[in-house]
Amino acid sequence: MAASAETTLDLVEAPIRVPQPPAELERTPLVANGRSFGWLSNRVASLIENKAPGWWWVLFSISLLGLGLLIFCMSYQISTGVGVWGDMRPAMWGWGIVNFVWWIGIGHAGTLISAILFLLRQRWRTAINRAAEAMTIFAVMCAGIYPLIHVGRVWYDWWLFPIPNANSIWPQFRSPLMWDVFAVSTYFTVSVLFWYMGLIPDLAVMRDRSKTKARQFLYGLFALGWTGSNRAWSNYEKAYLLLAGLSTPLVLSVHSTVSLDFSVSQVSGWHTTIFPPYFVAGAIFSGFGMVLTLVIPLRSIFKLQDIITIKHIETMCKVTLATGSMVGYAYMMEFFICWYSGDPNEAFHFSNRALGPYQWAWIPMILCNVLIPQLFWFKKLRRNLVLVFIVSILVNVGMWCERFVIIVVSLTREFLPSSWHYFRPTWVDIGTYAGTFGLFFTCFLLFIRFLPMIAVSEIKGVTPQADPHNPLGGAKVPQFVHEEH
Amino acid sequence: MTETSTQTSKPYGIVAEFTTAASILHAAELVRSAGFRQWDVFTPFPVHGMDKAMGLRNSKVGWFTFVGGVIGYASGMIMIWYMNAFDYPIVIGGKPMFSPYSAFPPSFELTILFGAFGSLIGMLFLNRLPRLYHPLLKNKRFSLVTHDRFYVVIECDDPKYSEVETRRLLEQAGSRHIEVVED
Incomplete structure (x- = not known):
């Protein structure tokens, strides 16, 4: 007691000398250049309030054309039949399912960033979570289209859901395909809820600075009357934490369930227990690829370098490297299990993947997913934006090849050699795939035009001046004097 | 006036x-x-x-989430049992009419779905929102x-x-x- 009283006295009389940590131990701030709260609001809101730039209209027109192509291809396919696709016995799952799995995988990075990184207290996520969550929602929309039109008679799609129908037959819950219906629709709904809840305070930011009546009304309506009350923040933060906690097992379950569509069947190359974790790793890998592809141009065009700093890009590269290596491990493990099981069908299948007629898809798969991401071991390369952008695109090329290798190579070399065949996509396959890009970018461009693409309220909370115990936040700590080296 | x-x-x-x-x-x-x-x-x-x-x-939102989750899981299990084992049982691949294992994935998803709605609605309810x-x-x-x-x-x-x-x-x-x- 006496000692502590003495220290207090010392505090008052002579300042304690606290040695400053060496510069290399200092954390890089999440928001560069010490930007103020007001600057952050103004910067993010200006992207919406300023007139749409010329490039936005150019990209939006191209995306609308793509969306038109999607609607045309879908109408043609629905009115004619699934035969217009390249699907042919025994490969009844072609590009439709390849693209479904590919798009839904891309969505996973958004939820990883918004939920898992939130639980892990990775505060850098705040700079990118809004855009990544939007990406998730639009990617799941693109994915969801495929199973719905793949069934052929789309007007019976509602049979997938447990709704009483005239035949009084219920959906069959013993099939993983049925689990998938629940997984994907829950994923979409929960992603939208999470995204919207995060948007409420930011919609209030937009409401309070709107000049036009229409904006005031619409932002005001969707902000639900948010005032920033701390009693409300308290409930809000709890709900956000709970939603993050719910979304974490959800995102892991979605691609696991997708993978069960394959691994529960007997087809060689599909029937394996490694599929759920392997699919989840691949999904997060491809999603981070897409986030990088979107974020790198956006931060340069919109001059957001102070919010999405080079450190953010670097960290995302590290996640890409880690998940890419996990995917590489899964590839190796598949080959090992194939050899270890001694199953002749598996052995044939895996040699056929690497050396067979679809070698053109297998080689880029290994290159883009396993080898090229290894470049991210080097800090210099992680900070080279042009290189990172190119790699991020290659990641998704590689992941598309992976989906193709898994689905088409397995199906076209069935157990019965007489039904073997070589899969060729038709123009409708290609048009539908290109069209989903139209849908995705139409939605994404509208998003960056009308909603704050950076979570303003969250990013304010991670600045040093938001911390009431930091001198920048107004805390008084005059007794401590930092010792200069 | x-x-x-x-x-x-x-x-x-x-x-x-x-x-x-x-x-x-x-x-x-x-x-x-x-x-x-x-x-x-x-x-x-x-x-x-x-x-x-x-x-x-401590905020009470957690109770809304919990109740939502419980309702979600229970409704999933009961729904699947009712549909596949009670109302219209069909034998498929010799699998049991109802098994908690095959019923788990959809019930789990419903747990998350209802829990998420519980969190959002609970947050809005406790904050008396929407209040325009x-x-x-x-x-x-x-x-x-x-x-x-x-x-x-x-x-x-x-x-x-x-x-x-x-x-x-x-x-x-x-x-x-x-x-x-x-x-």
């Missing part, structure tokens, strides 16, 4: 503006120890430690709350409220801008 005009000019509360996170935290501690009950702090982002400074208890009319939202200055300012608001309905005394307390807390907002 005179009656309505007197009603509209009835004060809602006193609003004090602060500019830093530390000053608002300090102000909240002062107001709390002064014994006010109907008051609140308004910030552009959740300020760390504010719940404790205001003496708020609020006396504070009419105030021009107060709109800076979503920009970079922090506010303490003490409502006139609070038994301890007195315009002079409360204003003095808020001035002591370091506020440079204090005004009375009408209801």
Whole structure:
């Protein structure tokens, strides 16, 4: 007691000398250049309030054309039949399912960033979570289209859901395909809820600075009357934490369930227990690829370098490297299990993947997913934006090849050699795939035009001046004097 | 007419503006120890430690999530049992009519789905949202709350409220801008 009283006295009389940590131990701030709260609001809101730039209209027109192509291809396919696709016995799952799995995988990075990184207290996520969550929602929309039109008679799609129908037959819950219906629709709904809840305070930011009546009304309506009350923040933060906690097992379950569509069947190359974790790793890998592809141009065009700093890009590269290596491990493990099981069908299948007629898809798969991401071991390369952008695109090329290798190579070399065949996509396959890009970018461009693409309220909370115990936040700590080296 | 005009000019509360996170935290501690009950702090982002400074208890949103999750899981299991084992049982691949294992994935998804709705609806319910009319939202200055300012608001309905005394307390807390907002 006496000692502590003495220290207090010392505090008052002579300042304690606290040695400053060496510069290399200092954390890089999440928001560069010490930007103020007001600057952050103004910067993010200006992207919406300023007139749409010329490039936005150019990209939006191209995306609308793509969306038109999607609607045309879908109408043609629905009115004619699934035969217009390249699907042919025994490969009844072609590009439709390849693209479904590919798009839904891309969505996973958004939820990883918004939920898992939130639980892990990775505060850098705040700079990118809004855009990544939007990406998730639009990617799941693109994915969801495929199973719905793949069934052929789309007007019976509602049979997938447990709704009483005239035949009084219920959906069959013993099939993983049925689990998938629940997984994907829950994923979409929960992603939208999470995204919207995060948007409420930011919609209030937009409401309070709107000049036009229409904006005031619409932002005001969707902000639900948010005032920033701390009693409300308290409930809000709890709900956000709970939603993050719910979304974490959800995102892991979605691609696991997708993978069960394959691994529960007997087809060689599909029937394996490694599929759920392997699919989840691949999904997060491809999603981070897409986030990088979107974020790198956006931060340069919109001059957001102070919010999405080079450190953010670097960290995302590290996640890409880690998940890419996990995917590489899964590839190796598949080959090992194939050899270890001694199953002749598996052995044939895996040699056929690497050396067979679809070698053109297998080689880029290994290159883009396993080898090229290894470049991210080097800090210099992680900070080279042009290189990172190119790699991020290659990641998704590689992941598309992976989906193709898994689905088409397995199906076209069935157990019965007489039904073997070589899969060729038709123009409708290609048009539908290109069209989903139209849908995705139409939605994404509208998003960056009308909603704050950076979570303003969250990013304010991670600045040093938001911390009431930091001198920048107004805390008084005059007794401590930092010792200069 | 005179009656309505007197009603509209009835004060809602006193609003004090602060500019830093530390000053608002300090102000909240002062107001709390002064014994006010109907008051609140308004910030552009959740300020760390504010719940404790205001003496708020742990949020009750978790109960809504929990109830949502339980309803989701139970409804999933019961639905699947009813549909595949009770109402229209069909043998498929010799699998049992109902198994908690095959019924788990959809029930799990419904747990998440209902739990998520529970969290969002619980948060909105506890915050009395949506509420598109609020006396504070009419105030021009107060709109800076979503920009970079922090506010303490003490409502006139609070038994301890007195315009002079409360204003003095808020001035002591370091506020440079204090005004009375009408209801």
